[in-house]
Amino acid sequence: MTETVIKVKNVSMHFNLMVERTDSIKEYLLKLIKGKLLYDDFIALHDISFDVKRGEIFGLVGLNGAGKSTLLKIIAGVLKPTTGEVSVNGTVAPLIEVGAGFDPDLTARENIFLNGAILGYSQKFMASKFDEIIDFAELKAFIDVPVKNFSSGMYARLGFSIATMVQPDILIVDEVLSVGDYRFQEKCEKRIENMIQNGVTIIIVSHNVTMMKKLCTHAVWLEHGSMKALGSAKEICAMYV
Amino acid sequence: MFKCIAEIKKYQFLIYELVIRDIKKKYRRSVLGVVWSILNPLLMMAVTAMVFSTIFRFQIENYPLYLLTGQIMFTFFSESTSFAMASIIENASLLKKIYIPKYLFPLSRVISSCVNLLFTLPALLLIIFVTGQTVHIEMTAFIVSLALLLVLCFGVGLLLSTAVVYFRDIFHLYGVVLSLLSYATPIFYPEKIIPEEYQWLIVYNPLYYFLDAFRETLYMGMLPDIELILRCAVIAIVALIIGVYFFNKHENHFILYI
Structure with a gap:
C-alpha cells in the first residue's frame, strides 16, 4: 500500500463577500451602519474530502468558479480553510504562475x-x-x-x-503547462514525465480535458464548491464532458 | 517563539536576498549609486541648516551635527515603517501563490532601511571631523539605541502592514502622521523652545526618547542614560508585542484582501 501524501478532510471555505469589497474606512463605516457588513456568506468549498497517494497524478476538473484554484491554494498552504484540515506530507513546489x-x-x-x-x-x-x-x-x-x-x-x-529544477515530493500545476513554443513545451512535458517516473505526486488543474485524460490517474470533479464525483481520471473525464 | 527563530534561520537566505534587492533597486541606474546614501543626508542637512540658522537663529552648539543625528534617525523611522507598511501589498502576487512566512516582508524592509542608515554613517563621521567635534569611544554606544529603534520600527511596521491590507486609507493617513511626527520631534529645533503647555507633545512622543538616546551618544559623545535606554526598550517591546499580536491575528486572512 502506498502512503498517503495529501489528506484533505472535510474542508470548507467560506468567503465573506461584503467585507471583501470594503477597501476603505469610509466604505467600512457605511456598511457597518447599514448592518450589511457581516452577512453575505459565499461558500467556495463545501465539505471536500479525498486522499492523494504517492505517485498519483491527481486532476481537478470543473467549470470556472467551481473552487479548483481555491482548493489548490489550500493545499499549497497559502489559504487556511474555514473548517476542516489538510495534511501534506512532503515538500510542495507550486509552479508559480x-x-x-x-x-x-x-x-x-x-x-x-x-x-x-x-x-x-x-x-x-x-x-x-x-x-x-x-x-x-x-x-x-x-x-x-x-x-x-x-x-x-x-x-x-x-x-x-x-x-522544476529539483524533484519535489508534490508538484502543483495550475494551468501553466502551455508555456513557450511547441519545442519548449515538449521539453517541459519530458521533464514532468521524468519526475513522474521518479515518483512525484502531481496535483493539476486544467480545462484541457484531453490532456487530463492522458496525464492523470485520478480526478475529482468539483461543482459549485462541492464534490460531484471522485474516481479514476478516465471515468471522471468521461462524465465531465 | 522558538519556532519563529527556527523559521528565520531557515529563511535567512530569503531575508538576505530581499534586503539586497531593496538596496540594489534603490541605486540601480544612478551614476553615483551608493554615494547618494552619504550625499543625500548631507545635502538635506545643508539645506535645513541654511534655512534655520539664518531665519530662526537657534542657540545650538554644533548645529550641523545636531541636525544630522536627528535627520538620520527620523529618516530611518519614516522610511522603514512606510516601506514595511506597503510590503505585504506589494508582494501580493507572491503571497497568493506560495507559502512564505508573511512577516518576512516587513522584517526585510526594516533591515534594508537599517543597512541604508549604516551607509549614511560616513556622512556623520565627515561632519564630526569637519566641525572639529572630538571623537569619543562612547559614541559607538549608539548601536544600542539603533537596535531598539529597529525593534520599534518592526513592531510599527507589522501593525501598519496589517492595517493597510484592510484599509488602504492608511497609506495616505500615515504620510500626514509622519509629517506631524517630524514636527513634534525636536529634530531641527532645540527642545527648550517648546512652551510649557506643549511639553506633552514630546513627553508622549515615543520617538523623542530614541532621538534623545541617539543624541546623547553621537552628538554629546557620552554613554546613554540607563533610564533612557530602559524607556526606549519598554516602548520598543510594547510596539513589537502590539504589532505581532495584530499581525498574527489577521495574517491568515490577508490573502482575501490583497
Whole structure:
C-alpha cells in the first residue's frame, strides 16, 4: 500500500463577500451602519474530502468558479480553510504562475537567486544549480538583462526552469503547462514525465480535458464548491464532458 | 517563539536576498549609486541648516551635527515603517501563490532601511571631523539605541502592514502622521523652545526618547542614560508585542484582501 501524501478532510471555505469589497474606512463605516457588513456568506468549498497517494497524478476538473484554484491554494498552504484540515506530507513546489515571483527590475541572474530563496533553498544550493537552470531555460545570452525586458515566453521558461529544477515530493500545476513554443513545451512535458517516473505526486488543474485524460490517474470533479464525483481520471473525464 | 527563530534561520537566505534587492533597486541606474546614501543626508542637512540658522537663529552648539543625528534617525523611522507598511501589498502576487512566512516582508524592509542608515554613517563621521567635534569611544554606544529603534520600527511596521491590507486609507493617513511626527520631534529645533503647555507633545512622543538616546551618544559623545535606554526598550517591546499580536491575528486572512 502506498502512503498517503495529501489528506484533505472535510474542508470548507467560506468567503465573506461584503467585507471583501470594503477597501476603505469610509466604505467600512457605511456598511457597518447599514448592518450589511457581516452577512453575505459565499461558500467556495463545501465539505471536500479525498486522499492523494504517492505517485498519483491527481486532476481537478470543473467549470470556472467551481473552487479548483481555491482548493489548490489550500493545499499549497497559502489559504487556511474555514473548517476542516489538510495534511501534506512532503515538500510542495507550486509552479508559480508565470513571473509571479519575479522582480521586473532585477536581472535574470538576481531573479534566480531571489526565486530560489522564496522556494526555501539555500544560496549554496542555488549556486550549484544555477547553470542548469539557465541551460534549461535557454537564456544564457540574457543572464544580466532585467527581466522586464524579457518576452513572455522567456519569462515563462525561466519560471518553469526554476520551479522544476529539483524533484519535489508534490508538484502543483495550475494551468501553466502551455508555456513557450511547441519545442519548449515538449521539453517541459519530458521533464514532468521524468519526475513522474521518479515518483512525484502531481496535483493539476486544467480545462484541457484531453490532456487530463492522458496525464492523470485520478480526478475529482468539483461543482459549485462541492464534490460531484471522485474516481479514476478516465471515468471522471468521461462524465465531465 | 522558538519556532519563529527556527523559521528565520531557515529563511535567512530569503531575508538576505530581499534586503539586497531593496538596496540594489534603490541605486540601480544612478551614476553615483551608493554615494547618494552619504550625499543625500548631507545635502538635506545643508539645506535645513541654511534655512534655520539664518531665519530662526537657534542657540545650538554644533548645529550641523545636531541636525544630522536627528535627520538620520527620523529618516530611518519614516522610511522603514512606510516601506514595511506597503510590503505585504506589494508582494501580493507572491503571497497568493506560495507559502512564505508573511512577516518576512516587513522584517526585510526594516533591515534594508537599517543597512541604508549604516551607509549614511560616513556622512556623520565627515561632519564630526569637519566641525572639529572630538571623537569619543562612547559614541559607538549608539548601536544600542539603533537596535531598539529597529525593534520599534518592526513592531510599527507589522501593525501598519496589517492595517493597510484592510484599509488602504492608511497609506495616505500615515504620510500626514509622519509629517506631524517630524514636527513634534525636536529634530531641527532645540527642545527648550517648546512652551510649557506643549511639553506633552514630546513627553508622549515615543520617538523623542530614541532621538534623545541617539543624541546623547553621537552628538554629546557620552554613554546613554540607563533610564533612557530602559524607556526606549519598554516602548520598543510594547510596539513589537502590539504589532505581532495584530499581525498574527489577521495574517491568515490577508490573502482575501490583497
